[in-house]
Amino acid sequence: MSTKENKPIYVTSPSLPPLKDLITYLEQIWESKWITNDGNFHQEFERKLAEFLGVKYISLFTNGTLALITALQELKITGEVITTPYSFVASTHALWWNGIKPVFADIEPEYCTIDPERIEAAITAKTTAIVPVHVYGSPCNVEKIQEIADTYGLKVIYDAAPAFGVEKNENSILNYGDLSILSFHATKTFNTIEGGAIICHDEKTKKRIDFLKNFGFADETTVVAPGINAKMNELQAAYGLLQLKTINEKIAKRKIIDDTYRDLLKDVEGISFLKNIEGVKYNYAYFPIFVNQEKYGLSRDDLYVKLIEHYIFGRRYYYPLISNFSSYKGLDSAKSENLPVANRISEQVICLPIYPDIESEAIKRVVDLIR
Numbered sequence: 001m002s003t004k005e006n007k008p009i010y011v012t013s014p015s016l017p018p019l020k021d022l023i024t025y026l027e028q029i030w031e032s033k034w035i036t037n038d039g040n041f042h043q044e045f046e047r048k049l050a051e052f053l054g055v056k057y058i059s060l061f062t063n064g065t066l067a068l069i070t071a072l073q074e075l076k077i078t079g080e081v082i083t084t085p086y087s088f089v090a091s092t093h094a095l096w097w098n099g100i101k102p103v104f105a106d107i108e109p110e111y112c113t114i115d116p117e118r119i120e121a122a123i124t125a126k127t128t129a130i131v132p133v134h135v136y137g138s139p140c141n142v143e144k145i146q147e148i149a150d151t152y153g154l155k156v157i158y159d160a161a162p163a164f165g166v167e168k169n170e171n172s173i174l175n176y177g178d179l180s181i182l183s184f185h186a187t188k189t190f191n192t193i194e195g196g197a198i199i200c201h202d203e204k205t206k207k208r209i210d211f212l213k214n215f216g217f218a219d220e221t222t223v224v225a226p227g228i229n230a231k232m233n234e235l236q237a238a239y240g241l242l243q244l245k246t247i248n249e250k251i252a253k254r255k256i257i258d259d260t261y262r263d264l265l266k267d268v269e270g271i272s273f274l275k276n277i278e279g280v281k282y283n284y285a286y287f288p289i290f291v292n293q294e295k296y297g298l299s300r301d302d303l304y305v306k307l308i309e310h311y312i313f314g315r316r317y318y319y320p321l322i323s324n325f326s327s328y329k330g331l332d333s334a335k336s337e338n339l340p341v342a343n344r345i346s347e348q349v350i351c352l353p354i355y356p357d358i359e360s361e362a363i364k365r366v367v368d369l370i371r
């Protein structure tokens, strides 16, 4: 029997638009029979998204991984690319699918994003680009990364998959670097079930990205590059348009949960949080805590299991590190001596449940157990 005490609490739960509103849009799609290939909903969603996010150009994709693979194609990135091992596997898989050698650089302990000094140390004659990740939606040191890129003549492609709506000094974080990608997967702050996007800064680049996501077709008979099929369909675009109407409220609800966790867990010895950066507007996509076994008394895994015993399903994002997966662990840069901070953090992290309609009783259960 499901009681209050054993009702499962998951790390996230997707927000869906009102079904009634979606049906109205579906009726329009059924009427027009335009179900994919840059239809009305697709065009409107791109326009409204760009406006909402405060970016110039955005191209919709079927998912974030294909957006990242295509972004690397667009800039014709080859050779070696410096990236972080502390992310979702797709960040590095996208390099592999382009025949690029990933070179891992360690992260900063307070923010979990790539350490600019370690980027500089990892540059070789073969380095062509940097793929930093705004992990948990927390911005990388974008100014320093750009300085390094400018000095060494490198491109910067941000995996900004979880950074929907994040701003630094009232400017979208997506405006940094040469390109950024977003994911609209069900687990993200903003979802279109599956979905993604590339953000770029000029019209010509957008045009080429749009060719690439449609097999390279520029017109009926012209193929300008070996493109892929990564187009978002009309149903997802319509769903996304509805999601835009409520996203601000949902982020505001997430903020309250983040504040509550920070407040109620702040004096628990051995539990620490991500450090907030001055001037950043967050989207509260995740709530990672870091368990210091000596001070807390339990290891991260002991706590993780204890939570599960009480039907609280946190997730160890990001464990294992990408560099420790069999596909990558043979690389020189994957050695743990090269990545001491990432290896340590990866052994300490648990992401706690956070989503807009989480019940306050659920938060209390999580907090009481940890305390």
Ligand SMILES: *Cc1c(COP(=O)(O)O)cnc(C)c1O
Pocket (backbone or CB within 6 Å): 063, 064, 065, 066, 087, 088, 090, 091, 133, 135, 159, 161, 162, 182, 183, 184, 185, 194, 195, 196
């Ligand atoms: C979610 C995520 C991805 C993958 O996006 P999909 O839309 O699921 O393909 C890539 N990188 C990071 C950092 C992510 O969080």
